[in-house]
Amino acid sequence: MITLYGKAASRTARNLWALEELGVPYKHVPYDYLKGETKTPEFLAINPAGKVPALTDGNVVMTESLGMNLYIAHTYGQGKLWPDDQAGRAKCIQWTLWAATELEPSAAGRLIQLVLTPEANRDAKAVEGFAEKSKLALNTLNAALTRSPYLAGNAFSVADLNVSAVTEYLQRTKFDLTPWPHVQKWLAECLSRPANQKVNEMKKAA
Ligand SMILES: N[C@@H](CCC(=O)N[C@@H](CS)C(=O)NCC(=O)O)C(=O)O
Structure with a gap:
């Protein structure tokens, strides 16, 4: 299952949007970058840049919100967010x-x-x-x-x-x-x- 890190009022919003479009089950961990929650060793292990959003999905670890949406669309949205042609x-x-x-x-x-x-x-x-x-x-x-x-x-x-x-x-x-x-x-x-x-x-x- 996808775990998405980052509070909704951040670039994470665009990934929440993609997941909600597709009805993909996900866990949301709303780390707040303004409160230093993205600079902890635990989060830096996921994204050494200390920025949200980030996601994990099995052994997939990804950052970069727009690229993450390509991954979500390609993996879970064939014929929906990811075109057939x-x-x-x-x-x-x-x-x-x-x-x-x-x-x-x-x-x-x-x-x-x-x-x-x-x-x-x-x-x-x-x-x-x-x-x-x-x-x-x-x-x-x-x-x-x-x-x-x-x-x-x-x-x-x-x-x-x-x-x-x-x-x-x-x-x-x-x-x-x-x-x-x-x-x-x-x-x-x-x-x-x-x-x-x-x-x-x-x-x-x-
Ligand atoms: N290019 C990155 C930018 C990520 C980014 O700058 N995120 C902001 C929140 S919207 C952040 O975490 N900033 C914390 C920091 O710069 O330390 C993406 O699209 O994911």
Whole structure:
């Protein structure tokens, strides 16, 4: 059985979302990285970087939230989060790496600056830079969503889950998405899925 480490109000949320989508049984250990719970010898044995999320599943030990979702989708979500067709599976890998490299640095940068940093300590120039980079990423995403309703074809997949979980940081930091209408519509659809709503409740309860 999968054990997932990390409190819901962290990048762990995206893995909880994937597990809830698939109805996979799992044990949740909600370690709080803000309270030093990820720096204990016990947790460092799982992730020497001392960060959440991490998962174990039998002899599998994994970190990196977006990669973990590829593992979850591939192992437990064939024909669901993991498409049956090769072209769709290729897109899941492509968009996951895109989320990590092209979108998350600026989207998470905004979240850290605008949500987690006290106003007096914020770096306005950095926030501006993150906005410019986010716009370029949104152009790419919007263009893709003019060609198909979901990123890997006609159905919601781990590609949409991973990319929308990161795009949500822009929404949370009140980035105006109206110039990218396809992204706006797709994001609202992805985030309103019952499995994500359930994770939102877990975040509030934590
Ligand atoms: N690239 C990693 C980033 C993990 C990460 O930075 N996690 C944060 C919580 S969202 C953390 O544990 N931070 C603690 C620290 O940096 O010491 C992933 O996607 O899993």
